[in-house]
């Protein structure tokens with residue numbers, strides 16, 4: 001499998017946290033890569049992906065949409081490197097990041113060290129019965145579930 005399809009499979013796997021992620025990736029991320037409002041940072045060895053950040057930068061929002069490091073690569077500083085590269089491209093030291101409840105604890109040390117501030121804890125943001133933790137900003141939420149941006 002090529003890296004592009006590996007990346008798509010990886011992103012699809014996050015549907016357990018964000019059920020609409022495939023639609024979001026096709027409708028927002030891919031076009032945004034062409035108009036310069038999105039960037040994907042993928043760290044790989046040519047076969048498998050070790051780390052991933054999906055970024056959004058427009059006039060309104062500077063955001064790390066997804067941040068992930070492969071379990072076998074965690075604890076070696078890759079998460080920090082991704083944050084460094086993300087904040088540099090975004091031109092913003094404290095971009096918005098939202099994190100599902102199930103993995104929020106993974107991010108504690110990394111986010112504290114980088115001065116990220118927990119601003120919201122939203123029940124039912126993307127799925128019923130779970131919290132989304134939002135750092136450095138707020139999610140746009142109308143009635144019902146939030147829409148991935």
Ligand SMILES: CC(C)(COP(=O)(O)OP(=O)(O)OC[C@H]1O[C@@H](n2cnc3c(N)ncnc32)[C@H](O)[C@@H]1OP(=O)(O)O)[C@@H](O)C(=O)NCCC(=O)NCCS
Nearest residue numbers: 067068069074075076077078079080103105106107109110
């Ligand atoms: C959060 C995450 C990106 C950190 O990546 P990483 O490469 O391990 O990060 P670093 O090596 O730069 O470590 C940063 C700090 O976090 C700590 N840390 C890393 N993984 C951790 C975990 N699972 N639980 C608790 N602390 C953790 C490290 O010990 C380190 O702290 P220290 O430097 O004070 O010792 C990674 O754990 C991850 O991808 N988790 C799953 C996230 C996910 O599911 N994302 C997709 C949906 S948003």
